[in-house]
Amino acid sequence: MQALYYVGPERLELRDTEEAPLTEGESRVRIQATGICGSDLHAYHGHDPRRRPPLILGHEAAGEVIEGVLAGKRVTMNPLIVCGHCDYCLEGRQNLCSNRTMIGMTRPGTFAETLTIPDHCLIELPDSLDAVAAALTEPTATALHGINRLERALSRPLSEARVLVIGAGAVGLLAGLILRHKGVRHLRLADTNPLRRETAGRAGLVAFDPRDERPAEDAFEAVFDCVGAAPTRDMATAAVRPGGAVMHLGLQDNEGSLDVRAITLKEVSFLGAYTYTPSDLRATVELLDSGALGPLDWVEVRRLEEGAEAFAALVAGKMPAAKVILAP
Numbered sequence: 001m002q003a004l005y006y007v008g009p010e011r012l013e014l015r016d017t018e019e020a021p022l023t024e025g026e027s028r029v030r031i032q033a034t035g036i037c038g039s040d041l042h043a044y045h046g047h048d049p050r051r052r053p054p055l056i057l058g059h060e061a062a063g064e065v066i067e068g069v070l071a072g073k074r075v076t077m078n079p080l081i082v083c084g085h086c087d088y089c090l091e092g093r094q095n096l097c098s099n100r101t102m103i104g105m106t107r108p109g110t111f112a113e114t115l116t117i118p119d120h121c122l123i124e125l126p127d128s129l130d131a132v133a134a135a136l137t138e139p140t141a142t143a144l145h146g147i148n149r150l151e152r153a154l155s156r157p158l159s160e161a162r163v164l165v166i167g168a169g170a171v172g173l174l175a176g177l178i179l180r181h182k183g184v185r186h187l188r189l190a191d192t193n194p195l196r197r198e199t200a201g202r203a204g205l206v207a208f209d210p211r212d213e214r215p216a217e218d219a220f221e222a223v224f225d226c227v228g229a230a231p232t233r234d235m236a237t238a239a240v241r242p243g244g245a246v247m248h249l250g251l252q253d254n255e256g257s258l259d260v261r262a263i264t265l266k267e268v269s270f271l272g273a274y275t276y277t278p279s280d281l282r283a284t285v286e287l288l289d290s291g292a293l294g295p296l297d298w299v300e301v302r303r304l305e306e307g308a309e310a311f312a313a314l315v316a317g318k319m320p321a322a323k324v325i326l327a328p
Contacts, residue, residue, distance in 0.1 A: 003112035009046030027068025032131035035060035058110035062134035141276035159183035161221035172226035195320035230256025
């Protein structure tokens with residue numbers, strides 16, 4: 001099979017490689033669509049010591065099972081491989097599993113023609129949901145998980161809140177679309193990339209450049225930081241209203257300091273959210289299949305052999321699409 005390998009900082013190679021053998025309790029999936037995640041870009045730069053080259057990256061995907069218990073079925077997948085018996089798994093918080101591993105990190109990922117994965121990670125797809133839309137399940141579930149966590153921290157319904165989303169990449173844009181679906185009327189997205197702002201506008205969301213228009217202080221009951229950098233953490237902490245909540249979803253860096261004085265004096269709930277649970281993923285499949293998030297025409301599809309060029313364009317900020325899908 002062909003696979004796109006990460007072979008070193010800012011180096012990707014399309015290689016012919018052998019398919020991995022199946023082990024008991026696993027299935028083989030023919031990948032039909034797979035998304036490029038921000039964490040893949042982080043690894044591409046050589047900034048993720050957990051992803052060691054040579055490695056097939058990728059963990060957002062949809063395809064068809066060609067060997068295994070669901071042979072012939074169309075599926076998406078949970079990239080997290082969990083133990084099922086630790087306290088977190090037994091509590092339904094499998095995303096925090098003490099023994100978790102992950103495709104595209106500790107084992108080969110989805111930037112390939114086929115993938116082997118444990119059966120418990122497979123999620124069947126309805127016939128009405130095409131592969132490109134289904135490949136958005138993972139990032140959409142990430143946004144949904146964060147929104148659900150933040151909503152529980154608010155004293156009033158989220159639909160009544162003034163909401164700021166920082167970052168109009170895939171997770172930020174999907175968060176905005178989910179928030180709109182949930183009835184949020186006062187919603188704004190901040191992004192410095194004009195192409196991303198244009199894409200958000202075409203999706204029906206209001207986006208602005210925070211360099212030209214700094215968000216007003218104490219103006220939003222809920223803030224989602226989908227970038228996760230020192231400047232965006234400062235922006236989120238300043239923009240949230242007393243008694244409000246900040247959801248930190250991005251992982252761009254761990255630099256700078258956090259204004260804990262402001263968080264304390266304003267009695268702000270500052271929350272983190274990591275990935276999703278199996279329930280989040282299944283709810284996301286239903287959400288995408290319903291069409292509630294709109295036409296999703298802001299996604300760009302490229303062939304797997306164009307993967308290296310797509311990574312370079314994303315790094316250069318020349319890609320208007322909030323999500324690039326590779327099709328093996």
